[in-house]
Amino acid sequence: MRKPIGIFDSGIGGLTVVKQLMKLLPDEQLIYFGDTARIPYGTKSKRLIEQYALEDAAFLMQFDIKLVVVACNTASSLAMDVLRRNLDIPVVGVVEPGAVSAAGLTKNNTVGVIGTTATINSGSYASEIAKLDRNIRVLGQPCPLLVPLVEEGWLDDEVTVLTMRKYFKGLMDNHIDTLILGCTHYPLLEETIQRVVGDKVQLIDSGKETAKVVQQLLAEKGLLNISGEKTGEDRFFVSDIPAKFEEIGSRFLGRPLTNVERVDFDQFLVQSGFPANMHKAENNLANMR
Amino acid sequence: MRKPIGIFDSGIGGLTVVKQLMKLLPDEQLIYFGDTARIPYGTKSKRLIEQYALEDAAFLMQFDIKLVVVACNTASSLAMDVLRRNLDIPVVGVVEPGAVSAAGLTKNNTVGVIGTTATINSGSYASEIAKLDRNIRVLGQPCPLLVPLVEEGWLDDEVTVLTMRKYFKGLMDNHIDTLILGCTHYPLLEETIQRVVGDKVQLIDSGKETAKVVQQLLAEKGLLNISGEKTGEDRFFVSDIPAKFEEIGSRFLGRPLTNVERVDFDQFLVQSGFPANMHKAENNLANMR
Numbered sequence: 001m002r003k004p005i006g007i008f009d010s011g012i013g014g015l016t017v018v019k020q021l022m023k024l025l026p027d028e029q030l031i032y033f034g035d036t037a038r039i040p041y042g043t044k045s046k047r048l049i050e051q052y053a054l055e056d057a058a059f060l061m062q063f064d065i066k067l068v069v070v071a072c073n074t075a076s077s078l079a080m081d082v083l084r085r086n087l088d089i090p091v092v093g094v095v096e097p098g099a100v101s102a103a104g105l106t107k108n109n110t111v112g113v114i115g116t117t118a119t120i121n122s123g124s125y126a127s128e129i130a131k132l133d134r135n136i137r138v139l140g141q142p143c144p145l146l147v148p149l150v151e152e153g154w155l156d157d158e159v160t161v162l163t164m165r166k167y168f169k170g171l172m173d174n175h176i177d178t179l180i181l182g183c184t185h186y187p188l189l190e191e192t193i194q195r196v197v198g199d200k201v202q203l204i205d206s207g208k209e210t211a212k213v214v215q216q217l218l219a220e221k222g223l224l225n226i227s228g229e230k231t232g233e234d235r236f237f238v239s240d241i242p243a244k245f246e247e248i249g250s251r252f253l254g255r256p257l258t259n260v261e262r263v264d265f266d267q268f269l270v271q272s273g274f275p276a277n278m279h280k281a282e283n284n285l286a287n288m289r
Numbered sequence: 290m291r292k293p294i295g296i297f298d299s300g301i302g303g304l305t306v307v308k309q310l311m312k313l314l315p316d317e318q319l320i321y322f323g324d325t326a327r328i329p330y331g332t333k334s335k336r337l338i339e340q341y342a343l344e345d346a347a348f349l350m351q352f353d354i355k356l357v358v359v360a361c362n363t364a365s366s367l368a369m370d371v372l373r374r375n376l377d378i379p380v381v382g383v384v385e386p387g388a389v390s391a392a393g394l395t396k397n398n399t400v401g402v403i404g405t406t407a408t409i410n411s412g413s414y415a416s417e418i419a420k421l422d423r424n425i426r427v428l429g430q431p432c433p434l435l436v437p438l439v440e441e442g443w444l445d446d447e448v449t450v451l452t453m454r455k456y457f458k459g460l461m462d463n464h465i466d467t468l469i470l471g472c473t474h475y476p477l478l479e480e481t482i483q484r485v486v487g488d489k490v491q492l493i494d495s496g497k498e499t500a501k502v503v504q505q506l507l508a509e510k511g512l513l514n515i516s517g518e519k520t521g522e523d524r525f526f527v528s529d530i531p532a533k534f535e536e537i538g539s540r541f542l543g544r545p546l547t548n549v550e551r552v553d554f555d556q557f558l559v560q561s562g563f564p565a566n567m568h569k570a571e572n573n574l575a576n577m578r
Contacts, residue, residue, distance in 0.1 A: 144437055145438065148433055240334050
């Protein structure tokens with residue numbers, strides 16, 4: 001099937017998932033939406049994250065996609081139910097694939113998960129793993145500083161190492177043998193994390209696992225593009241283009257990030273029934289006087 | 290005049306400004322709006338920051354305020370023009386007061402400014418200082434990690450000290466004698482910053498300077514509440530209530546943060562002409578099928 005795959009994330013971290021999809025499924029056309037205007041999701045409430053996830057998915061649905069990948073761990077942790085309830089195409093999040101992989105790999109039944117505060121507080125990885133094996137102990141550690149450290153580009157700086165030592169202490173004291181990188185930003189820190197936790201701990205990149213699940217699901221449902229050629233150019237949409245955008249984006253994607261299109265997301269929301277834009281904001285204030 | 294003062298910020302950092310206003314103007318009723326659903330502003334584009342500032346101000350205008358304080362350095366750096374164009378009450382930002390204070394205090398005409406990437410890239414402090422004295426050299430340093438460090442509560446941690454040493458190196462090499470804390474979060478780091486830069490560098494808390502300007506402006510315009518009693522209870526509105534909210538908020542305010550009201554900001558925007566809410570998002574997706 002020649003329809004594209006849609007991927008959304010709270011920002012551009014999801015490009016690490018895109019990178020894996022490109023590697024595994026080179027013929028599939030990808031449509032990416034990064035909600036850079038409302039990033040981060042990881043510090044916000046469930047209610048808001050659900051709303052944002054629905055709006056992001058609505059944006060992608062315009063492109064007649066055959067499957068949507070929720071590249072954001074936070075949205076995958078908190079909004080899968082509401083997304084599946086409201087979409088009539090397959091929805092793949094990053095939590096389930098990461099959890100399945102961890103459950104299969106741990107030998108001492110002690111798995112660590114690192115992620116945003118919202119992801120860890122949701123207990124999403126723990127409950128997915130519990131579905132597979134109730135004997136596995138899952139220890140979660142929120143690491144809110146790791147995202148800004150990645151965005152600052154301090155990938156193997158001593159500040160980063162010191163921050164990780166603090167965050168990971170509880171996990172190491174409990175002898176985890178498997179560590180899930182539960183945030184799309186973390187694959188960029190993979191080497192440094194490995195150095196801090198030591199060689200005996202296996203790292204799991206949820207994005208990589210997710211790409212495998214997408215491939216499998218498309219094959220099972222007969223949705224793979226088997227035409228032998230790529231259907232169309234990949235497209236990258238974002239809701240805001242902040243400073244250092246291309247530099248950071250290219251770091252995530254592992255190749256130059258070009259032809260990014262800024263969406264007037266408010267405009268999109270207005271057209272589909274809701275929101276705000278600058279012009280309306282000005283009018284609105286004028287009317288309130 | 291018994292009308293309240295309105296204050297908005299991208300989140301709850303602006304409570305450090307509220308704290309100063311409470312100290313200086315105990316009889317004034319304060320209405321605070323923290324846009325926690327869309328925090329941070331500091332990494333976003335000018336266009337988006339202007340829109341958000343207008344919407345935040347529109348929310349406060351409902352309360353018949355006599356003056357609006359833009360507690361957010363990023364919004365003060367990028368949205369003062371659009372706010373002043375659209376509001377018919379005085380608008381006070383935090384940049385101008387901080388700049389005036391720094392220009393008056395520096396002896397070697399070398400001032401440092403630390404803030405978010407958007408604040409520093411805007412050159413707002415430099416251009417305000419240039420209006421006062423063209424001979425003063427202003428060196429800006431974006432410090433994106435300091436906000437998450439404050440929110441993590443690592444106020445005098447070695448990670449924080451090490452991060453500051455890296456950020457401040459260029460400023461110290463250039464022998465600044467005055468340093469503007471150009472972000473509402475930074476007053477919480479004041480002691481640690483002072484330790485890192487040494488006793489010879491004077492720190493300027495823009496929020497504290499802003500409270501003085503508000504007092505002066507209200508007095509000049511005959512807008513002070515001189516009734517001898519507080520008009521009404523202070524009110525605190527936020528657009529989202531994330532994890533650790535009260536803990537962090539109380540740290541900023543310097544006293545327990547209670548009776549915070551969550552606003553359905555999307556609902557507000559819809560009513561005044563624009564936006565989104567959960568219900569609409571679901572309907573919208575249903576209609577797109």
